[in-house]
Amino acid sequence: MIVENKGQQQSVKFVVDTDRCCGCRRCIRRCMENVWHWDEENGHAYPKNPDECVLCYQCEMDCLNNVIDIHPISTLQVDPLEYSAGLVKLNNE
């Protein structure tokens, strides 16, 4: 399963080998942002709320069968310095 999030500052791709998910649910237990949930029908954990991910990687580190692989696509889409500098110019015009 491949899931991409749409975070504004960072984007992340979750690659989850759901066939090998052993059902330990440690990802669900660890995630403070409520990203991970249990798929009752198919019997595996999955990132139901990927936009909430803050890229702490602790689900991946806790995963008992090592089936979660998180790929950061971009950690910063807008540079605050460039954004702020642009605003200064706009205000001066």
Added chain:
Amino acid sequence: MANIKDYGELYTSDILVVGGGMSGLVTAIRAKENNPDLDILVIDKGVIGWNGQATKAGNGIRSTSKHPDGVRNALGYLVQAHTPFMNDQEFLAKYLEVHRDNIDYMKHCGVITSCDENDEATPLPFIPDALDMGGVSINVCAQLRSFALKLGIRLLSRVNVFELLTSKNGKVIGAIGFDMDHMECKIFHAKAVAMATQGCHFKKIGLEFMGYGTGVGAMYRVGALMRNVEFSTQVDVVFKKTNTPIYGGFNMICNKHGENLTKKYIGHIEWEVTPALVDAMVKEVAIGNGPLWVNLEEPDEVRAMIGGTDMHESTQRMFRDKMAWEHHVFMKTARDIGDVGTKPETTIKTVIQVEPIKVDTDIKTNVEGLWAPGKISTQGNAYFGWTRGDGLGNASTTGMMAGDSIAPYAAAAEFDEIDLDQVAALKEKIYAPLNRPTDRKPKEIFDMIERYIFDVNKCILKSGEEIQGIYKDIEEMKKIVPELTADDPHSLSKCLEVADTILCLEMIFRSADMRKETRGIMYPHYRKDYPETDNKNWLKWINIRQGADGEMELFTEDIPMWRYPVRPDGYVIPEGHAEEFYV
């Protein structure tokens, strides 16, 4: 006749602790050790033991030095450190006394701490005889959970509460919310409540966590007093590639011509990121001197100290399992985005942190029956000590103080009657986003707030003019809230959370508007239109509360410097007051 159970599942306990992170668990443990007969329930929106800020924090744990002058030395340092003279020094003195036993108490609770070969915390070299330091395990909350269960403390995970219940005379007697898996209403009835929920912690960067300020909002609505909210925006210098901090690297920033910004604009090294440096960085980028970068091959003394590159394993700022975690994060980033190298590009990140609940030396709020241990009261107790990397020490110490105070209170208290009309009204408010004909989502508002953390002119280098613009944005955001819709526990939480994040944002800018001076670093209050610190007119706290008409009310309170040992140079006791501090 209506029954409470018609509205939801009822849980009763002598003490309810909302928030099962480090401070909540320590509060519960300490209270239970004070009085084993007390029935204590800890609840959390996540899974208790694996959630909480302490599982993400990296900066070790401190305790006041056992040197005879330890409290005095630490107090002298902390009052000057970040937001000079804004501390409640009477609170701080009591805090630092309890803080002396902090690491020892964590060991007693089964927490793994890193100390020297004699099992002692090792003194920090740059604050001699003031603050000692040890590392702490990434699994600190699991260790505390285990200890709490052995004592007979009850734990309930994955319940999110949004409002507090009050008795007819205004005492806090419980809370209401829902479970995060089935959205069933949960009602809690207690003799005393501790809100260990952390504050509003708005950011989106790696190695971190989000807080939306729901605890702040719930306490505000029952009349809790807030303080020091204008010091709520933090700025840090980060690797542009990873968006993670370059610890201590802020004096080493160069422009594309190799000119050092600290030398060019400031003239002396700083021990924290200052608004002046942020201003310089923006200016350099604006005139085309970017990209900015840092030469890590030649660390200066600040980088060596704060970056932790010169410390022995027993005293380093991160314990071994935390180092492994950070290494993992770096490896993953390097694989997908590339190594940061030794001359990385740099930028800044801004974080909104609102932790303003005013508490007394028992960590009790001004509202009867309500305590606020942990990060949620770090501004309100005017300690600010966690800003030097002691969030964990603040969590445990305020937990110890709260536990010592709440236990005898709950033992002597009775259960006050729950007001069913209040429960019905709050339940309707909480579940309202499920039943609206509109279709607007909280992300719309969160995206608006996120833009603020990109713009230093809004968050760091404030001005009266910018603040007026922000008020308009806040009004726009407030108009969206009654149209937000949800269809599951997660989206319902977000609808409620975003309203309290807006509340926290409004508190920041209303108090920043009022304070017409500049003060502090790292968590600065900086006004472009009032760039100097004004100790003559602004040795005052700005307090916030919900007024009788439901509107936000701000008022100032003179800081009683005449009772405090640490004072600004040239301080003169104002007319009508006499010297009250005697060494």
